[in-house]
Amino acid sequence: PKYVYDFTEGNKDLKDLLGGKGANLAEMTNLGLPVPPGFTITTDACRRFLADGALPPGLQEEIDTHLGALEGRMGRRLGQADDPLLVSVRSGAKFSMPGMMETVLNIGLNDESVHGLAKQAGGNERFAWDSYRRLIQMFGKTVQGIDGELFDEAFEELKNGRGDLDLDAAELRGLVETFKGIVRDRTGRDFPADPREQLRMAIMAVFESWNAPRAILYRRQERIPADLGTAVNVCTMVFGNCGMDSGTGVAFTRDPGTGHQGVYGDYLQNAQGEDVVAGIRNTMSLQDLEGIDKNSYAELMRIMEKLENHYRDLCDIEFTIENGKLWMLQTRVGKRTAGAAFRIAVQLVDQGLIDLDEALGRVTGDQLAQLMFPRFAADETRERVAKGMNASPGAAVGKAVFSSERAVELAAKGEDVILVRRETNPDDLSGMIAARGILTSRGGKTSHAAVVARGMGKTCVCGAEELEVSVKERRFTAPGGVEVAEGDVISIDGSTGEVFLGEVPVVASPVVEYFEGTHGDAGDELVRAVHRVMTHADSVRRLAVRANADNAEDAARARRFGGQGIGLCRTEHMFLGERRQLVEDLVLAESDDERERALAALEPLQKSDFIEIFQAMDGLPVTIRLIDPPLHEFLPDYTELSVKVALAGDRAEEKDRRLLAAVKRLHEQNPMLGLRGVRLGLVIPGLFAMQVRAIAEAAEEVPGARAEIMIPLVGAVQELEHVKDEATKILAEVGVEALVGTMIEVPRAALTAGQIAEAAEFFSFGTNDLTQMTWGFSRDDVEAAFFSRYLDLGVFGVSPFETLDRDGVGRLVRLAAEEGRRTRPDLKLGICGEHGGDPESIHFCHEAGLDYVSCSPFRIPVARLEAGRAAL
Numbered sequence: 001p002k003y004v005y006d007f008t009e010g011n012k013d014l015k016d017l018l019g020g021k022g023a024n025l026a027e028m029t030n031l032g033l034p035v036p037p038g039f040t041i042t043t044d045a046c047r048r049f050l051a052d053g054a055l056p057p058g059l060q061e062e063i064d065t066h067l068g069a070l071e072g073r074m075g076r077r078l079g080q081a082d083d084p085l086l087v088s089v090r091s092g093a094k095f096s097m098p099g100m101m102e103t104v105l106n107i108g109l110n111d112e113s114v115h116g117l118a119k120q121a122g123g124n125e126r127f128a129w130d131s132y133r134r135l136i137q138m139f140g141k142t143v144q145g146i147d148g149e150l151f152d153e154a155f156e157e158l159k160n161g162r163g164d165l166d167l168d169a170a171e172l173r174g175l176v177e178t179f180k181g182i183v184r185d186r187t188g189r190d191f192p193a194d195p196r197e198q199l200r201m202a203i204m205a206v207f208e209s210w211n212a213p214r215a216i217l218y219r220r221q222e223r224i225p226a227d228l229g230t231a232v233n234v235c236t237m238v239f240g241n242c243g244m245d246s247g248t249g250v251a252f253t254r255d256p257g258t259g260h261q262g263v264y265g266d267y268l269q270n271a272q273g274e275d276v277v278a279g280i281r282n283t284m285s286l287q288d289l290e291g292i293d294k295n296s297y298a299e300l301m302r303i304m305e306k307l308e309n310h311y312r313d314l315c316d317i318e319f320t321i322e323n324g325k326l327w328m329l330q331t332r333v334g335k336r337t338a339g340a341a342f343r344i345a346v347q348l349v350d351q352g353l354i355d356l357d358e359a360l361g362r363v364t365g366d367q368l369a370q371l372m373f374p375r376f377a378a379d380e381t382r383e384r385v386a387k388g389m390n391a392s393p394g395a396a397v398g399k400a401v402f403s404s405e406r407a408v409e410l411a412a413k414g415e416d417v418i419l420v421r422r423e424t425n426p427d428d429l430s431g432m433i434a435a436r437g438i439l440t441s442r443g444g445k446t447s448h449a450a451v452v453a454r455g456m457g458k459t460c461v462c463g464a465e466e467l468e469v470s471v472k473e474r475r476f477t478a479p480g481g482v483e484v485a486e487g488d489v490i491s492i493d494g495s496t497g498e499v500f501l502g503e504v505p506v507v508a509s510p511v512v513e514y515f516e517g518t519h520g521d522a523g524d525e526l527v528r529a530v531h532r533v534m535t536h537a538d539s540v541r542r543l544a545v546r547a548n549a550d551n552a553e554d555a556a557r558a559r560r561f562g563g564q565g566i567g568l569c570r571t572e573h574m575f576l577g578e579r580r581q582l583v584e585d586l587v588l589a590e591s592d593d594e595r596e597r598a599l600a601a602l603e604p605l606q607k608s609d610f611i612e613i614f615q616a617m618d619g620l621p622v623t624i625r626l627i628d629p630p631l632h633e634f635l636p637d638y639t640e641l642s643v644k645v646a647l648a649g650d651r652a653e654e655k656d657r658r659l660l661a662a663v664k665r666l667h668e669q670n671p672m673l674g675l676r677g678v679r680l681g682l683v684i685p686g687l688f689a690m691q692v693r694a695i696a697e698a699a700e701e702v703p704g705a706r707a708e709i710m711i712p713l714v715g716a717v718q719e720l721e722h723v724k725d726e727a728t729k730i731l732a733e734v735g736v737e738a739l740v741g742t743m744i745e746v747p748r749a750a751l752t753a754g755q756i757a758e759a760a761e762f763f764s765f766g767t768n769d770l771t772q773m774t775w776g777f778s779r780d781d782v783e784a785a786f787f788s789r790y791l792d793l794g795v796f797g798v799s800p801f802e803t804l805d806r807d808g809v810g811r812l813v814r815l816a817a818e819e820g821r822r823t824r825p826d827l828k829l830g831i832c833g834e835h836g837g838d839p840e841s842i843h844f845c846h847e848a849g850l851d852y853v854s855c856s857p858f859r860i861p862v863a864r865l866e867a868g869r870a871a872l
């Protein structure tokens, strides 16, 4: 196989093979943009390397060939003593993992070539030694695994309070000696002087960085598959650290926080690589660059426009200016906040760059869900202590913590925390995941904290420079003598950048108000964008969206949010509260007479509930599930009641004694597999009949009501037949029509769906129970007990209760859908488990040919959007 591609050979569609960085470097090269020449080693080579523990055969030769060609083209050899070619070795996976893996700059420098470099730069000794110390520092840390703090401390000591630019050539030369000493000390050998050996070691280190702990953690968080591997880019060095007419920067073609068009970015003079995001000095804005280097600025603007038109999307870029010459070092379609995703998609439609289908494809249900989060109330009494940058939106409240470890520790105890740092680095990842929000006092919108938080959809305020953060003392101070210590509650607003003391109350988001129909400002850009995208989603989707709702209020919200019916109306809540007494009477009934009296008392209450729901749904279908849980759930707790009866001794009330006996009789070791669902209907005479009658009579009273009666927990057609016969009779008596169908939630029901469809007029997949019974996992217990271990081991990438397990549970669903429809071609199919609101599962339901998904009312917009995306 071919393992190495020159930048001129690749293109942006080869991300699998070349990684995102390599594919886009190739794309920019082919667009004729100024990219320093280089080549990319494929992810394929990385996977082979990780599997075998050695470079795959032939790779070294291929690298040599490409390096030879590069050397020929540049007219200098790698590390050539009098005139060195230097390269960077850069990781780059298919999906961007900012800062997670390794990059080494200035490969090729050693005690000889450092002089050659100075000569190249017109005798700029300072620059050459600065580059050399950077090489040893990066190489030592990332390739040789030396603790980076050792270098940092030596550097700080030398600076002694001065800035990095204050060091002169001699001091940097001394620093190189110190760094070489650290390497010798830690590795027992000299820093490798041979440029080719440096290159080889760096390439292997980048391969290995794929499995660094923080990379693994990041992938799990972002659900990036673990087996992709990273590509390695070998790129000719260009230098931003050779004087004040040089520098390095990052930029976005639009504001990644709001989507607004324009030019956003940071630039740092006389600096290299990560300096601009690491916060070593204060950066300037791109606008300021215009003032100091008009030509480079103008070219940058031209290139950014070209990139945006070419990618037809927001791009972020890395660039370097070397003695007034602009070089492009990276671009990619940039991460953005949820709000910006909607705004940008619609802006691009308006600009004629994409159509509505593509716009719909570019936003996700998760993003929409984020926009539905509440925000802080504009409360006058709230106490603002600082304002930083609005790096990633949302309203987060929690206790301030100052280290990643503390964040993880407190979050594990169920506490809400805000991680406060001067700036974050990749080692803070676990703390960022654990925290509700992130606050930093340094760094801009392109800083590590901002980029990672946006990627995770986590609230972040960055660069709140008024704050003095002391990690050591676990506190920060704000202007006016305000002090916040670890454990004090603060509130941060990622949409405005504000930081408040204490807990600020939250209010609904404008997007929720839009769905509720209470949003006043139809001109709000975000609301307009959401409206356009939702309208399009509704016009292309095939799946209908219903709600799980069992009271009039939820039913009404479901309709406002665009629900097209109720897919699951549970009747058990109608047995709670004051009605518990009636259920007790039912259970305690000793004669038919007593039982009928108890049922007769329940019926009018049920009927009035159904009337309300039918009215709220105004002619849309309502699927009502007959009572499902075991009856003892409605009775007092066994232990408590035993104690009560025992304490009362002879004076115990007769009723309590009978109740205790009933509780004992109904007690089950394994209630979820016990007397529940259809089994109750078959065992307790008159129970289901009462419910059916209440439904029928309610339907009769509400004009246009469309009832669908659903029998839970059926495993055999015979069970359903008994209940259905009874139900049909009652419906005929009352004189209303209603569909009678069943849940498919027991594996046997799925396996015999062809038979069950003889009796069922619809199926609704109850995928919570179906998942529980297919895997044999108790859904109430196992998640806490061992799912995290299973996730670590990769048994599954995400809990099967969260996202439908396509291979197992999904197979049962497909089978039941197919065989059911073979028996009854017009069989209506829906899903009413939690999966009905999960994006990935909704796509599955679309593919499996279901007619609708049903989810909680709040989730309906997400389901509508994803159903639309599934149909693209």
Ligand code: ADP
Pocket (backbone or CB within 6 Å): 036, 087, 088, 089, 090, 091, 098, 099, 100, 101, 102, 103, 105, 235, 236, 237, 238, 239, 240, 272, 273, 274, 275, 318, 319, 320, 329, 330
């Ligand atoms: P990351 O994926 O973490 O952004 P990069 O591979 O992009 O890592 O490199 C880290 C930094 O070094 C970036 O700022 C990048 O622009 C800079 N850099 C990488 N290669 C070169 C090069 N050949 N010349 C100059 N700067 C470079």
Ligand code: MG
Pocket (backbone or CB within 6 Å): 318, 330
């Ligand atoms: Mg980069």
Ligand code: MG
Pocket (backbone or CB within 6 Å): 712, 745, 766, 768, 769
């Ligand atoms: Mg169930």
